[in-house]
Amino acid sequence: MIDGAGRIIAANRLFSLSATVLAEALGRLEGAAGGLCPAVMAPVDQVSRWYDLQVVPLAEGGRRLVFATDRTVETHMRNALIESRARFKDIVAISSDYSWETGADGSFTAISPKGLAGRGADQLIGSHPALLLDADKPAPAVLPFAAPAPLDGVELWLRHVDGRSLCFEVAAVPLYDQRGHWVGARGICRDVTEDRRQRATLAAQRNAERLFARITTVFHSQANPDDTLKMAASACTHGFGANGCLILATTTPLVKGVTKVILEAAASFGAVGTEAEINTVVARLMAEPTVASPRLLGTGSWSVLAAPTVYAGNLMGAVLLWRDVERPAWVDQDSRLLQNVAGQLAVAIQQRSDYHVLLDVSRTDPLTGLLNRRAFYEEVCRRFNRLTRSGQTAALVYADLDNFKLVNDVHGHERGDVALHHMADILRGNTRSVDLVARLGGDEFAVWLDNADRTVAVNRAKVFLAAAKPLIRYSGSPQKPLKVSFGIAVYDSSLNEDINEFISRADRAMYSVKRAGNGNFGLPATPRRR
Incomplete structure (x- = not known):
């Protein structure tokens, strides 16, 4: 209680305002409605405290009754809240992330001042987030803007106003009212477009390195x-x-x-x-x-x-x-x-290219251009094995020049080479592309007639004999003319013979012709079936 001069007459034990502070507060009360003076600060025990003062006039001698309500805690909490909101507002304003909030209808109710995806906050408030989605990119099954449960790290592609695709990583929490009804969501978006681009570039580089290493390994293996x-x-x-x-x-x-x-x-x-x-x-x-x-x-x-x-x-x-x-x-x-x-x-x-050149050299007779012995027998073995499975037929013709040594002795090796060239042309010119023609060495030649039976083989031998008649002009002596002896072996699956036995039949047939006077063809006697 104070008197008309503002001096404290009586106070309870909790009243801690000094007369000076009280006088300043009373000065502020002049003209105040209801005799209320809020937020009066007073130092108490070296600590600032806040009071709300209310003065009630008394009828007795100008005295007044002063009620002081301690509002220190409420004031500090209010100031802290104001400061916190200001701090949060500044952080949101300067953050590289985008904050947002949606309402029960799914549309934006709040968003950070800088907006989102090139659109300002005023453009987005009231609009639906689905309008921002990039239709060319996959979207999550549940959009974070309508999150029914807390979400974190959700990748979301939005379309910028300039047409670019932007990738955002979104975290969101749902909002519920007091009755537990969903009323919206709140969250933040972080632009990770550049990060995703760098990741994609790095992944492409790694893939390129793997592919290049794979191809290099192939070359070496x-x-x-x-x-x-x-x-x-x-x-x-x-x-x-x-x-x-x-x-x-x-x-x-x-x-x-x-x-x-x-x-x-x-x-x-x-x-x-x-x-x-x-x-x-x-x-x-x-x-x-x-x-x-x-x-x-x-x-x-x-x-x-x-x-x-x-x-x-x-x-x-x-x-x-x-x-x-x-x-x-x-x-x-x-x-x-x-x-x-x-x-x-x-x-x-x-x-x-180099490999095929070497391969051709290794498989070709350098004088005639025909297959050499090794290449011929390799291919004949493959075809012979195929015959045993397919049941088809073929014929092998061995050819040997008669009296060829005398050609070299009398006319020289150059003349002999010409004769060998002529013989190669005879065989090559009277066979098909599917047949094989080879010079086995010296004056020995061989022909594989693909898919040929006995009749075809005999007719082909007759053609060879007729075509070989001009070889006589290379003869070293009229008494020993240059001729050709042919031996024929026709494949017969019922004989169950192997490749060596098959070749031997053709070889024996040829030597039988040579012993009989040469310049002809012959077939061996049919062997007994096994």
Whole structure:
């Protein structure tokens, strides 16, 4: 209680305001409605405390009754809340994340000032989040904007106003009212587009490294260059995500003086275009054969990524990757990787070319160009084994020049070589492409007549004999003319003979003819069936 001068007359034990503070507060009460003075700060025991003062006039001598309510705790809590909200508001405003809130109808009710996906906050309030989704990207089964339960790390693709696709990582919590009814959701979005792009780039680089390592391993693991290219075509198909791969090799390398390059298929894997589509792509690629960079060449329903393969400055071939136009388009990373792969393939194609040259040399008689003994018997063994399974027939004809030694002795080896060339032309010119003709060595020759029975073999021997008559002009002596003796063996599955026995029959038949006077053909007596 205070008197008319503001002096404290009486107070309970909890009243702790000093007369000075009380006087200042009473001064603020002048003209205040209801005699209420809120938020009066007073130091109490060196601690600031806050009071609400209410003054009630008394009828006795101008005295007044002062009620002081301690509001320190409430004031501190209110100030802390205000500060916290201000801090949170500043954090939200400067954060790189996007905060939002949706209502019971699913539309935005609150969003951070900078908006979302290129749209301002004022544009988004009241709109539905589904309108922001990128229709070309997969969406989660439950959108975070309508989360029925807490969600974290959900990937969401939104379409920016400028048309770009943006990837956001979203965390959200549901909002429920006091009755437990869902009334919306609240969450934050973090733009991870650049992170996803970097991840995709890194993944593509790793895939490129794996593919390149795979192809390099193929080159080192395959002894046969043809197998190397086949494995490389398979690796490229899978590594590039293509439908198929076609590797072409030149039959006429692009070097000085060569104006037209011919490409042939060296290896293929998966689904590729038709012959007409391949020719179209190759023609467009060869329009600029010296351009080493990969090119995108569409044809029909195919999108083809093509690159020439160049070795030591020479065009060795090309690699064509085929992808259905409905599948994802080729990207720059594919082109860069294919250019590196094409360099490796160029080396492999060159090795394949060298390999076939060596193979031809090792399988060919250098004088006549016919198969040599080793190559002939290797192929005959394969065909003989096939006969035992298929039940088809074939004939083996052995030929030996009679009195050939005298040709060399009298006319010299050069004349003898001419005679051997002539004999090779006789056999080569009177056989089919499916038949085999070989010079076994010296003046011995052999012919495999595919799918030939006894009648066909005999008729062919007669043709050989007639064609060999001009050989007489190479004779070393009229008394010993140059002729040819032929021995024939016809395959018979009922004899159950092996390849050596079959060859021996032809050999015996030939020597029987030579002993009988040569210049003829003969068949051995039919052996007894086993």
